[in-house]
Amino acid sequence: MKVGLFIPCYVDQFYPGAAIATLQLLEKLGVDVVYPANQTCCGQPMANSGFEHLTGGCNELFIKNFSDFDYIVAPSGSCVLHVREHLYDNKQPEKAQETAHKVWELTSFLTDVLKVESLPSKFPHRVGMHQSCHGQRGLHLSSMTELVAPDFSKPGSLLKMVEGIDLIELDRKDECCGFGGTFCVTEEAVSAKMGKDRVADHLHHDAEYITGVDMSCLMHMEGILRRQGSKVKVIHIAEILNSEL
Amino acid sequence: MEQATKDHAELAEIFNRDEERVDWHDETLWWIRQKRDKITHQLPEWESLRDMASQIKFNVLSNLSTYLQQFEKQALAHGIQVHWAADAKEHNEIVHRILTENQVKQMVKSKSMLTEECHLNEYLATHGIEVIDSDLGERIVQLAGEPPSHIVLPCIHKKKEEIGDLFHMYLGTPSNMADPQFLTETARGSLRETFLTRKVALTGVNFAIAETGEFVVCTNEGNADMGAHLADVHIASMGIEKLLPERKHLSVFLRLLTRSATGQPITTYSSHFSKPRPGQTMHLVLVDNGRSVQLGRKDFRNSLKCIRCGACMNTCPVYRRSGGHSYHTAVAGPIGSILAPNLDMKKYADLPFASTLCGSCSNVCPVKIDIHDQLYKWRQVLMKEGYGPAGKKLAMQAMAFTLSSPTLYHGAGKMGRLTLKYMPFAVNNKLNPWYKQRDMPEPPKQSFGEWYAENRKKK
Numbered sequence: 001m002k003v004g005l006f007i008p009c010y011v012d013q014f015y016p017g018a019a020i021a022t023l024q025l026l027e028k029l030g031v032d033v034v035y036p037a038n039q040t041c042c043g044q045p046m047a048n049s050g051f052e053h054l055t056g057g058c059n060e061l062f063i064k065n066f067s068d069f070d071y072i073v074a075p076s077g078s079c080v081l082h083v084r085e086h087l088y089d090n091k092q093p094e095k096a097q098e099t100a101h102k103v104w105e106l107t108s109f110l111t112d113v114l115k116v117e118s119l120p121s122k123f124p125h126r127v128g129m130h131q132s133c134h135g136q137r138g139l140h141l142s143s144m145t146e147l148v149a150p151d152f153s154k155p156g157s158l159l160k161m162v163e164g165i166d167l168i169e170l171d172r173k174d175e176c177c178g179f180g181g182t183f184c185v186t187e188e189a190v191s192a193k194m195g196k197d198r199v200a201d202h203l204h205h206d207a208e209y210i211t212g213v214d215m216s217c218l219m220h221m222e223g224i225l226r227r228q229g230s231k232v233k234v235i236h237i238a239e240i241l242n243s244e245l
Numbered sequence: 246m247e248q249a250t251k252d253h254a255e256l257a258e259i260f261n262r263d264e265e266r267v268d269w270h271d272e273t274l275w276w277i278r279q280k281r282d283k284i285t286h287q288l289p290e291w292e293s294l295r296d297m298a299s300q301i302k303f304n305v306l307s308n309l310s311t312y313l314q315q316f317e318k319q320a321l322a323h324g325i326q327v328h329w330a331a332d333a334k335e336h337n338e339i340v341h342r343i344l345t346e347n348q349v350k351q352m353v354k355s356k357s358m359l360t361e362e363c364h365l366n367e368y369l370a371t372h373g374i375e376v377i378d379s380d381l382g383e384r385i386v387q388l389a390g391e392p393p394s395h396i397v398l399p400c401i402h403k404k405k406e407e408i409g410d411l412f413h414m415y416l417g418t419p420s421n422m423a424d425p426q427f428l429t430e431t432a433r434g435s436l437r438e439t440f441l442t443r444k445v446a447l448t449g450v451n452f453a454i455a456e457t458g459e460f461v462v463c464t465n466e467g468n469a470d471m472g473a474h475l476a477d478v479h480i481a482s483m484g485i486e487k488l489l490p491e492r493k494h495l496s497v498f499l500r501l502l503t504r505s506a507t508g509q510p511i512t513t514y515s516s517h518f519s520k521p522r523p524g525q526t527m528h529l530v531l532v533d534n535g536r537s538v539q540l541g542r543k544d545f546r547n548s549l550k551c552i553r554c555g556a557c558m559n560t561c562p563v564y565r566r567s568g569g570h571s572y573h574t575a576v577a578g579p580i581g582s583i584l585a586p587n588l589d590m591k592k593y594a595d596l597p598f599a600s601t602l603c604g605s606c607s608n609v610c611p612v613k614i615d616i617h618d619q620l621y622k623w624r625q626v627l628m629k630e631g632y633g634p635a636g637k638k639l640a641m642q643a644m645a646f647t648l649s650s651p652t653l654y655h656g657a658g659k660m661g662r663l664t665l666k667y668m669p670f671a672v673n674n675k676l677n678p679w680y681k682q683r684d685m686p687e688p689p690k691q692s693f694g695e696w697y698a699e700n701r702k703k704k
Contacts, residue, residue, distance in 0.1 A: 013658040019693035040654040050628030051641040057649025137604035146608035148291040180601030185678040189258035192682035223683030
């Protein structure tokens with residue numbers, strides 16, 4: 001099994017720790033992982049802003065970088081969802097389709113493909129898990145409070161394998177944090193308010209860390225926590241699953 | 246008017262200046278969303294009910310002209326006078342004509358979002374006709390001179406103290422009286438007088454049955470019935486998409502409607518009107534107003550399945566924190582944001598962007614409209630058609646250009662990190678909307694790409 005590591009642009013630039021943890025975790029689990037150096041961005045920022053027609057260059061590059069792998073894995077629900085739903089290339093439509101189907105979000109890759117049942121990780125802290133919308137509702141990483149359906153959580157099941165972790169229950173299990181891509185600046189007032197409320201739910205339950213599968217949501221909440229002078233930290237789920245402390 | 250010039254982001258920013266009020270608005274609607282969750286989880290067949298409703302509506306939309314003709318034929322046979330209105334203007338003119346023919350200057354109206362969409366009250370006011378809204382929430386916003394901020398809970402943005410002030414001003418209640426029971430009794434007394442003296446009553450239509458030619462009006466207050474039963478003339482306004490093929494299909498929708506809207510098992514009054522009672526005249530106005538255009542837009546056709554329950558608004562984290570008026574259209578929230586651009590792309594180009602695309606709206610929708618996908622698709626249509634700000638287009642072009650080239654991307658990334666590190670003032674300023682209430686991420690020493698090149702050299 002040959003896995004291509006897809007690291008979203010902002011993770012590459014601002015949160016290399018999350019990417020390193022993803023790589024190390026996959027390696028630890030015996031996966032043959034390669035990071036194609038010429039990757040940039042999945043094109044989601046343009047597409048969600050209404051400019052999907054400008055994402056041709058990103059799509060072409062993505063296909064060029066990743067089409068040869070068996071699986072493509074990324075520590076991000078949002079970017080994975082975008083690629084799965086919107087990767088196209090008029091010059092090679094089948095190849096685009098094929099590539100899109102190979103993309104996996106990290107935690108679901110661990111639970112559904114690798115079928116991980118235990119992890120050698122330890123993280124003795126009180127942790128709040130933020131369900132990012134694209135991962136949850138888009139990729140069905142966990143059950144949704146709106147639906148009448150059985151309860152499950154792929155990232156949650158992995159976190160439960162971590163020794164010493166104390167997972168908190170939130171009042172609003174799956175409310176959006178308000179990041180929303182360019183929404184965070186075009187609708188600054190609502191976005192910031194949503195972020196403050198989301199953070200408050202975690203703080204209210206004494207979280208030491210807020211984790212999740214999407215660094216973008218965490219970046220948003222981190223910005224708010226820091227502005228408030230809070231000591232609570234954000235941490236990507238890969239970093240918890242990879243921690244051996 | 247203020248709302249005509251400001252977009253959603255600006256109006257939401259104004260709404261957010263009073264954070265305590267935003268919290269109250271958010272919690273009130275969240276409480277209703279939770280009531281909805283609780284009652285839907287009591288029905289193991291909930292998801293299949295949604296499926297069924299969605300399919301019934303799909304059938305209706307696919308055969309709309311057939312069902313409309315069948316419906317009209319049945320309605321006419323029962324003595325209902327049927328009118329067809331291509332747009333809001335025609336609808337208002339038809340209603341006005343009926344009122345003039347009956348020499349009436351006053352009308353009582355029960356809740357109808359369609360008449361809000363058509364701006365009927367304003368139109369009739371300019372022709373010297375007074376309309377009194379009989380739904381309590383609608384009456385309150387009417388006294389306040391405001392449009393409804395929610396399709397099911399029109400005055401959800403108002404606190405009881407503010408309602409007390411309004412009633413003090415217009416209905417003569419004592420000042421500083423905010424007891425809901427007392428205020429409701431006052432409104433009831435005042436409305437009773439209206440019901441007894443109005444010759445013409447207008448109602449909306451929740452469902453119309455093609456098979457029988459009857460229509461169904463759902464209210465919790467019984468106000469539609471009070472108006473329609475006491476008046477000599479009953480006018481019902483309905484959008485052409487409100488049809489159901491057969492009577493048996495109604496059971497599916499009545500089970501879904503209030504559970505989704507307010508968390509009730511069923512509306513207090515679901516009244517069937519099939520023919521005028523002796524001595525009464527019944528008019529039914531069938532309104533298109535953009536619906537057939539939307540029917541022709543493949544990507545947005547499903548939006549016509551909407552039964553106006555408001556569940557998407559209650560669950561929408563953006564709606565809850567920006568208030569209904571920020572959507573500057575009759576139907577606010579996620580569903581309004583996919584309906585409004587169909588009516589006027591330029592005026593409502595901002596609305597599909599008033600969302601984080603979290604997808605909760607699509608999950609609560611009782612007829613399974615793919616709301617968040619349609620929001621995404623509207624964004625593409627609107628930007629392609631040139632309804633976005635010029636600066637945004639340029640920025641996106643520059644971004645797409647940079648991200649299409651690994652060399653440019655790596656250079657820009659490095660520049661960005663260095664700027665943040667050595668010239669934080671370049672980004673930590675008032676011009677950066679992120680920085681207003683959030684800190685910027687701390688720039689790391691190296692990108693992951695740089696780290697990988699150093700640490701995994703074998704490749």
